Amino acid sequence: MTFIEYKSLTPSQQFAYKMKEFFASIPVGLKGFFGGLLKGLKNLGVKFVEGLKGYGSRFSLGDMSTKISYVVMGFGNFTRGQVGKGLAFLAAEIFYILFMVNFGLIYLDKFDTLGNVQSHQEINEVTGRPMMVPGDNSMLILLYGTLAILITFVFIGVYVANTASAYEAEQTHKAGKKNLTLKEELVDFLDGKYHVTLLSLPVLLISVFTILPLVFMILIAFTNYDRAHVPPGNLFTWVGLQTFRDVFKVSEGASKGYTFMELTKWTIVWAIFATFSNYIIGMILALMINKKSIKFKTLWRTLFVITIAVPQFVSLLLMQQILQDDGVLNVIRGYMGLPAISYFNSTALVARVTVIVINMWVGVPYTILQTSGILMNIPEDLYESARIDGATPVVQFFQITLPYMLFVTTPYLIQTFVGNINNFNVIYLLTNGGPNKDEKLYQAGQTDLLVTWLFKLTMDSNDYNTAAAVGILVFIVCATLSLITFNMSKSSRNEEEFS
């Protein structure tokens, strides 16, 4: 449907169309998410099988030195004149064996139970006094076990590459050609294999400092690593889906299930209000600033944009101080004869409205920056004909600008929505989750979002497993929404179109 067709519908039809479009895209998004996950896994599986196939056939076809390199890595390359390459493979093998024997196997051995020796007291035979004997550290077993598994995967890749390389060297040799020397091979890394050169360092960094911690935390969600099972004093172990069941189970008193429900509701309300208030007000301001007859455009823009230029922690801490019970805003209210308001500590509603309003102060400038360009692209004749029909600016805004912008910027809106679900700074620095009047909330206040709850669960109460489970759930929601965005913008953003 083009924009003109869309505009010819009645407002209620337009609304129905938008709604239909959104809800219709949720299953697509979900399907895309899980389908993509499955497809990715399947692709990996297929590649793995293909790799194995080549692995087997190369062994039967290859000659002696190729066969030897199935045990002594790099042997094939070494005997065919590729000394450097051969030695590199050999070094990789030696490193892996040393790593596993001295380090990896010790932890992998206990990976299934995450340790079974608890630290305990024992009478020391020499001194006769009780001494603490350190037990297994489940956390280290899990962390290093995961590391060992990841390194093993990488090593398998290198190992298979080694057999392929040995076989290829043999074939080249048989054909009577000369194998590439180390120098030639290295030169190729600047041209034909340049992607390997460029990607290796970032991929290494991301694997160690993003993927490894992520896998670790995902695994934590399936253990009972909570405040009662904190290493090194205590052990924790695998519990399957129990943590997820706890998060969804509502029971009497303060419970994780109740907290999760309440915080999810508030997170959604927050994300909707924070997104749309910023969007609409930012757009109105952008329209005003960009109106042709308005002068000093740079001045106005700078005035608003300067608030996002200031580091966010400064402006938010500042706001938090200004809004204190005896802060300057209440002083001004005093001048005007109004009673002071406790913005953060009275009721949940006041605190929630406050954070949404302050978030406007923080977020509206972003919308001004992002939408200015698009607003300028709205066909001028739409406005002209509206003016001839006698439409007031307000009518023009709601009948032309807003529908047009919604039509064009839906992906941007969804992205902002996802960003707001994860909006940690505003809540953490302004209210830190407070007020804490609801006794049934577990380790959370009434303005806590799921992400700030996650943070509190790890930092304050050591409920790592719950935090990890909440993180996974937030991820699924965000990933689904992002996929919807991606599908929507796919047609408009073809990466090859400029070339």
Added chain:
Amino acid sequence: MIKSYKLQRTIADVVIYVFLAVLGIIWVSPLIWLVFHSFRAEGGVTVPYVFPKEYTLDNYKLLFTNTDTFDYPRWFLNTFVVAVFSCIISTLSVLMVSYTFSRLRFKSRKMFINIGMVLGMFPGFMTMIALYYLLKAMNLTQTLPALVICYSAGAGLGFAISKGFFDTIPRALDEAATIDGATRNQIFWKIILPMSKPILVYTILTAFIGPWCDFILVKIIMGDKRENYTVAVGLQKMVDREYKQAYFKQFLSGSVLVAIPITILFLKMQNYYVEGVTAGGVKG
């Protein structure tokens, strides 16, 4: 008729001017309050009036002289060093990754892009605890290199914007260079990078500003080791309940000092961002 139309327009403009002016004042007033009160001589945390009665430079002087509890100059230096190093590493990673994804065609390129996108969707602090123990195992906790690693290690995942920029550079340039015998390496350094100034500056500035604004990670990694704090965490510490009464005014002046350079850099960055992204890149 025409006259009244003109009048109507003038009235509309006046309304808009007034509206923008009022809102603009509301918008910057907290920042103005910050600047004024950073020079305040009297009072502790709050005073029952809007503008200070006496002005002084002491708050700024104390920041640099009274360094026993809170070593502001040290924090500033820490942040600067961390920012410089992580800026170098992250800029390189971002450019390398985005160039590869944009210009080079190789097996499993799509898979790498997808993995990168999915990884970017996890909430960042989910990994922090694991990261902490990982750094602890490397004996790096409570040190500045740990911060550099944390800020720059994942930087490669932020390839989207600069990839979008590289996508707009015509591929014919690469092809022409290849025919002339240039390797991919030479194309990257000698052709693409010199054409990418806006996105280069944008990437550098984003990476540089990052460490000045983050506080969560520093808090987790540094713990109670105050001399290795960055400005953000240090300033936050100043308004903790136990120190607030004595250090609030220094918090204000410290905030001003860190906000000025970052604001300037940010405004610069915005220009380049607009140039690099919305202008549609370089014309071939």
